[in-house]
Amino acid sequence: MQNQTDSRSLTPDSHxxxxxxxxxxxxAGAVALTFLAKGYVLFQGSMLLSYAIALxxxxxxxxxxxxxxxxxxxxxxxxxxxxxxxxxxAGAPYWLGxxxxxxxxxxxxxxFGRPALKLQGLYLALATFALGVVTPQxxxxxxLEAWTGGVGGIVLSKPNAPxxxxxxxxxxxxxCSLAVAVFMFVIARNLIGSGTGRxxxxxxxxxxxxxxxxxxxxxxxxxxFGISAAYTGIGGALxxxxxxxVSPDSFTMFLSISLLVGMVVGGxxxxxxxxxxxxxxxxxxxxxxxxxxxAAWGVYGIVLILFMFVMPGGMxxxxxxxxxxxxxxxxxxxx
Amino acid sequence: MSSLLEVRGxxxxxxxxxxxxGIDLDVHEGKVTALLGANGAGKTTTLRAIxxxxxxxxxxxxxxxxxxxxRTTEQIAMLGVGHVPDGRGTFLGLTAEENLxxxxxxxxxxxxIAEDLERMxxxxxxxxxxxxQQAGTLSGGEQQMLAIARALMARPSLLLLDEPSFGLxxxxxxxxxxxxxxxRDEQKVSVLLVEQNAQLALELADSAYLLETGRxxxxxxxxxxxxxxxxxxxxxxx
Amino acid sequence: METFVQQFVSGLSTGGIYASxxxxxxxxxxxxHQVNFAQGEMAMFSTFIAWAxxxxxxxxxxxxxxxxxxxxxxxxxxxxxxxxxxHKAPELSVVVVFIGLLMIFHSAAGWIFGxxxxxxPSPFPKDAWxxxxxxxxxxxxxxxxxxxxxxxxxxxxxxxxxxxTMQAAAQNPASSRLLGINVGRMLMLGWGLAGAIxxxxxxxxxxxVFLDPGMMTGVLIYAFAGALIGGIDNPVxxxxxxxxxxxxxxxxxxxxxxxxxxxxxxLVLIVVVLIVRPAGLLGRxxxxxx
Numbered sequence: 001m002q003n004q005t006d007s008r009s010l011t012p013d014s015h016x017x018x019x020x021x022x023x024x025x026x027x028a029g030a031v032a033l034t035f036l037a038k039g040y041v042l043f044q045g046s047m048l049l050s051y052a053i054a055l056x057x058x059x060x061x062x063x064x065x066x067x068x069x070x071x072x073x074x075x076x077x078x079x080x081x082x083x084x085x086x087x088x089x090a091g092a093p094y095w096l097g098x099x100x101x102x103x104x105x106x107x108x109x110x111x112f113g114r115p116a117l118k119l120q121g122l123y124l125a126l127a128t129f130a131l132g133v134v135t136p137q138x139x140x141x142x143x144l145e146a147w148t149g150g151v152g153g154i155v156l157s158k159p160n161a162p163x164x165x166x167x168x169x170x171x172x173x174x175x176c177s178l179a180v181a182v183f184m185f186v187i188a189r190n191l192i193g194s195g196t197g198r199x200x201x202x203x204x205x206x207x208x209x210x211x212x213x214x215x216x217x218x219x220x221x222x223x224x225f226g227i228s229a230a231y232t233g234i235g236g237a238l239x240x241x242x243x244x245x246v247s248p249d250s251f252t253m254f255l256s257i258s259l260l261v262g263m264v265v266g267g268x269x270x271x272x273x274x275x276x277x278x279x280x281x282x283x284x285x286x287x288x289x290x291x292x293x294x295a296a297w298g299v300y301g302i303v304l305i306l307f308m309f310v311m312p313g314g315m316x317x318x319x320x321x322x323x324x325x326x327x328x329x330x331x332x333x334x335x
Numbered sequence: 336m337s338s339l340l341e342v343r344g345x346x347x348x349x350x351x352x353x354x355x356x357g358i359d360l361d362v363h364e365g366k367v368t369a370l371l372g373a374n375g376a377g378k379t380t381t382l383r384a385i386x387x388x389x390x391x392x393x394x395x396x397x398x399x400x401x402x403x404x405x406r407t408t409e410q411i412a413m414l415g416v417g418h419v420p421d422g423r424g425t426f427l428g429l430t431a432e433e434n435l436x437x438x439x440x441x442x443x444x445x446x447x448i449a450e451d452l453e454r455m456x457x458x459x460x461x462x463x464x465x466x467x468q469q470a471g472t473l474s475g476g477e478q479q480m481l482a483i484a485r486a487l488m489a490r491p492s493l494l495l496l497d498e499p500s501f502g503l504x505x506x507x508x509x510x511x512x513x514x515x516x517x518x519r520d521e522q523k524v525s526v527l528l529v530e531q532n533a534q535l536a537l538e539l540a541d542s543a544y545l546l547e548t549g550r551x552x553x554x555x556x557x558x559x560x561x562x563x564x565x566x567x568x569x570x571x572x573x
Numbered sequence: 574m575e576t577f578v579q580q581f582v583s584g585l586s587t588g589g590i591y592a593s594x595x596x597x598x599x600x601x602x603x604x605x606h607q608v609n610f611a612q613g614e615m616a617m618f619s620t621f622i623a624w625a626x627x628x629x630x631x632x633x634x635x636x637x638x639x640x641x642x643x644x645x646x647x648x649x650x651x652x653x654x655x656x657x658x659x660h661k662a663p664e665l666s667v668v669v670v671f672i673g674l675l676m677i678f679h680s681a682a683g684w685i686f687g688x689x690x691x692x693x694p695s696p697f698p699k700d701a702w703x704x705x706x707x708x709x710x711x712x713x714x715x716x717x718x719x720x721x722x723x724x725x726x727x728x729x730x731x732x733x734x735x736x737x738t739m740q741a742a743a744q745n746p747a748s749s750r751l752l753g754i755n756v757g758r759m760l761m762l763g764w765g766l767a768g769a770i771x772x773x774x775x776x777x778x779x780x781x782v783f784l785d786p787g788m789m790t791g792v793l794i795y796a797f798a799g800a801l802i803g804g805i806d807n808p809v810x811x812x813x814x815x816x817x818x819x820x821x822x823x824x825x826x827x828x829x830x831x832x833x834x835x836x837x838x839x840l841v842l843i844v845v846v847l848i849v850r851p852a853g854l855l856g857r858x859x860x861x862x863x
Contacts (some may be wrong), residue, residue: 068609068665083782115848121664123847129610130840137836216722253790257672264669272844274795287835294683294786301676305655308666386751409686412753424748426741437752440738487751 019272022045025255030178039170041078043242044282046170046177050238051278053184055262056271057231063269064192065224067116068125071132072221072232073256077139079233080240080251084154085147087241094241096157098180100228101237109229115223139248153247174264177238184231188271191227200224232259250307258285261300264307267314337363338397339470340385340493345394345404346376346550347384354380356549362493367519367526369540371570372535372557376546378529379421382495385527386411386418398493401454413441417491417524422509423482434470434481438488446503448488455484458514466488467481476507480514487522494526502536508532535543545570579707580823586712587795588819589719593774594796595803595811596726602805604743605656610671614678614791615651616771617786619644620779621686623772624693631695639775641769648760648768656755656764683786693779715777722770723812730808741762762786768792791836795822798839801846804853813855818842 033045058072086092116124135150140151148154161172191197199220204211211217240246244298262281266273280303285296311318342360346353357375362368371405372378375387384392396404403411412418419439426434435455439448456463465473470481479499486494499515500508512535519526519539530536537543537557545553545566553563560566593613601609609615619640626636655674659667667735697714730736742759747758775789782788799818803810818839826835846853 016833060667066665068668070668072768118851119847122606122668123851125610125668126608126797127840127844127847130797132844133794134837134840138672141834142831168605258678260672268665292680292684293688294680296680297676298680298684301673301678301680304673304676306667307671308659308662312666388751389747408750409753409755412751418751420748420751424745424751426745426748428744429737429740436734436737437741437749437754441736441753485752 014203018242025181027178031175034167034171034174034178034262039168042170042174044196046174046242047239048275048278048282049174049181049237049282051259051262052235052274053181053238053273054232054235054259055266055277056184056188057235058227058259058263059266059269059271059274060191060200060231061224061228062263063220064197065200065228066121066207067221067225068121069128069228070125070260071128071135071256072228072259073251073253074131074135075109075229076236076239076255076259077135077246077251078125078229079105079106079236080246081148081154081236082233083237083240084149084156084246088154094176097328098234098237102234105233105236106226106230109208109221109233110226112229113225114218116139116225117218128256135256136248136252140250141239149250153245153250156244156246158241158244159304173241177242180234180238184234185271188231192271196220196223205236208302225320242273257300261304263314264304265314267316268312270314270316273314273316337364338362339399340527341395341397342385343395343397345381345384345392345396346379347390347392349380349390350530354390354549356386358544358546358549358551360544360551362525362527363541364525365523366541367528367539369533369536369543370546371536371543371566372530372531372546373570374531375548378531378546379497380544380549382418382420382497382527382529384552385495388418400455412451414490415490416484416490416495417489417493419482419486419497419499421501421529423475423478425470425473425478425481427469429470430467431470431473431477432466435462435488439483439490441489441573451488451490455487459484467537470547474507476488476503476511479503480512483511483515483518485548487518487524491524494524496526496528498529498531500530500532508535513538533566537571576827577824579815580764580827581820582708584820584823585816586708586715586819587822588799588816589716590774590777590792590815591795591799591819592812592815593719593722593770593777594792595800596723596808597770597774598796598800599803599805599808599811600763600767600770600801603808604739604760605660607656607657607667608671608797609650610668610793610845611674611678612771612796613789614682614786615644615648615768616673616775616792617784617789618682619768619777620693620784620788621682621828623776624691624779625686627694632719632720632725633694637696637773640772640776644767644772645765648771649765651768652761652764657760658662681787688786691784693776695780711780718773718777720824722773724806726766726770735762745761794836794839794843795819798842798846800853801843802853804855807853807855810853810855814853 027048034042044316054076058069061067061069082101082104083097086097089096132166139148158169158173160169161167165172199215202213202215203217203220258281262277265280266275266277284299288295288299308316313315313320338361340362344359345355349354358381370378370381374529380390383390386408387394387406389403392404394404395402398414398416403414416504426437426538435452439451442448449531461477462480462484465477470478473481483499494529516539518524528536528540537560540557542556543560544551553566554561594616598609598612601607613615622643623636623640626639627633631639651674655670659670695714697710699710701710730740738754739759739762742754742756743763746756778788778792795818798816799815800811801814802817803812803814822835822838825838826832830838
């Protein structure tokens with residue numbers, strides 16, 4: 001019986017080939033976009049990519065490792081602020097700031113992950129929920145103002161294209177974000193397909209059984225937390241540079257819940273879903289806002305509940321089902 | 336002799352697996368009927384099927400002439416069927432007396448309830464001692480007594496007893512069965528007793544059914560069953 | 574010294590609100606082993622309903638009563654329509670649904686009633702007859718309301734059959750069904766009570782912090798902390814925990830970290846309790862004899 005979650009080892013070759021074709025097509029399209037689209041569209045593109053990377057982070061933790069986090073906005077914030085502080089206060093270049101953000105979040109995530117080991121599902125959700133609510137308050141803390149810029153935040157500037165390349169800031173940064181996204185996606189893909197990934201999923205599916213099979217749960221769970229935080233932190237760093245600004249009010253509970261929504265819409269436990277999810281959380285709020293100020297909350301709420309009842313696999317689940325249906329049709333026809 | 340409970344062609348399944356393949360069964364008014372069989376024969380399934388609890392059923396089940404197989408578990412309980420489940424089903428976090436009062440939760444007459452409570456304490460003095468103790472701290476035997484008393488607090492007309500001897504020391508089991516004998520003599524309740532311990536069951540019961548992998552293979556009076564060679568060899572260790 | 578007493582007493586007053594909300598959380602947890610993340614927003618929404626009723630001309634206590642009833646019904650319906658269908662779903666799905674409810678209530682309040690900050694009346698007189706230096710009448714009133722809720726629930730669960738069957742249904746649904754107890758109805762009742770309590774808590778908070786959709790988010794975190802400290806499955810613990818958190822919040826906020834970080838204190842409390850003593854101070858561990 002095929003294990004649906006073990007996509008790498010048991011997928012028929014046609015599936016991997018189709019995926020590769022889609023990946024190349026998307027990549028080509030994105031590169032083309034760089035030269036065809038206006039600056040604002042490219043800005044949105046960078047933002048989408050940063051959210052997508054952040055969502056991959058959340059998915060690794062919750063979708064693939066089964067640990068529920070309702071406060072991942074905190075790591076997004078830490079990544080953004082790390083990049084902001086390094087770039088503005090310490091004058092570091094962006095190509096140091098972004099990996100640094102990832103590293104800091106890796107450490108913080110791992111440090112958070114070790115005590116969090118003791119927290120079973122619901123309790124972890126509770127603790128991360130509290131974290132998500134408290135994050136803006138922590139960011140506004142008086143005694144950290146020298147670093148964080150307090151309520152006013154930090155202003156950043158988008159980097160110029162290097163070597164005098166004929167690219168605008170927006171174009172260059174979009175390409176950077178694209179490169180980072182591809183890189184992070186490939187790593188995630190390999191991670192999931194590897195022994196580590198199988199261990200992660202084993203822990204998600206049945207912790208006790210995993211432990212009895214010799215998997216060191218504590219190690220894998222904290223490690224996953226760290227990696228997840230790193231991904232989300234890098235997403236945060238990219239978004240900070242895109243927006244050219246970080247402030248506490250960008251990192252409220254709404255952000256943490258947006259990440260949750262993005263993961264659910266895309267499909268929990270999928271990588272490609274992160275792109276759908278990112279698109280969703282980028283564009284839906286602005287549309288909703290035109291109806292009423294907090295309408296986005298309501299839309300998210302309805303989407304969350306609807307998806308749990310009707311489409312628990314998210315967009316990727318829908319696609320998989322459709323593909324299965326189509327395959328069924330073509331098989332029936334060929335008989 | 337009227338049939339309190341009449342079961343005809345009862346099939347029961349857990350999901351796709353059929354556990355009972357069409358059984359016929361009668362429990363007569365005021366009598367103790369035993370349902371014997373080895374592990375996995377379907378005895379607990381039969382009791383659950385009667386209560387329409389956690390199984391899908393087909394066939395007919397009549398209580399005092401009224402068909403009940405399509406009713407819900409709760410409705411069947413309210414019609415006077417008291418089910419003492421395997422594993423006792425104790426409310427571990429509540430006190431012993433609270434467990435008993437749960438049995439009588441649907442009854443209105445406070446005096447009658449108080450009377451029955453005293454009567455139960457009369458049958459099970461150990462429970463009276465421990466009335467305010469958390470039920471989870473009671474011993475296995477005490478929890479079994481508690482479960483039986485709890486069911487009786489509802490003044491059921493049919494008592495379904497699932498393996499009262501399970502996991503208990505022989506002395507305790509003898510105690511419990513002695514009390515069951517008293518209850519049989521004094522209360523107006525009919526009993527369907529599921530037991531792996533055929534010896535004990537046949538001593539208490541008036542008639543018995545033998546269940547093997549979902550089918551009734553033998554039935555008759557306890558006397559007849561006790562003297563049956565096949566039963567003796569397989570279940571009475573003779 | 575005066576500041577200390579003031580902060581302590583003020584802490585008791587907010588603690589009473591935390592205790593009430595924590596109680597609602599624990600009730601739902603006991604019955605379903607689920608954490609109602611939407612408890613705060615439900616309470617906030619109910620408070621908005623009260624506000625609307627008062628705007629429409631009802632007297633305070635009429636509005637209070639009506640709101641408590643409406644909140645009861647609303648919560649019970651929610652259990653039936655949204656939560657119960659999910660009872661066999663994986664934990665993540667259930668959590669997601671709760672968050673979804675949180676979001677919906679939050680935006681519905683703003684959409685229906687407007688997002689501007691509103692004043693909410695207190696039923697208690699502004700001036701204290703006892704010289705309100707240390708504690709305002711509203712604070713006394715809040716503590717009183719909290720204690721009334723606690724007393725009422727205690728009586729209900731200890732001395733009524735319905736309270737007993739509700740506990741039974743929460744602890745052991747299978748055995749309850751065999752006794753003829755309608756577990757579904759008990760769940761609705763439990764949710765209804767939690768919703769009603771939340772509404773009362775919201776109406777006690779609103780006069781102090783003013784009514785707006787974000788009113789209860791912080792309160793919920795404190796209530797979580799209180800419930801966890803007391804033991805998430807222990808109603809008495811919830812009350813003790815709630816009052817404790819209220820006092821600690823105020824004292825730590827005044828003397829240690831300053832008011833801006835008070836909520837972070839709650840976060841730390843939550844994390845520490847969960848790691849060091851997940852059962853809480855008074856968490857009841859049910860003894861099982863094999």
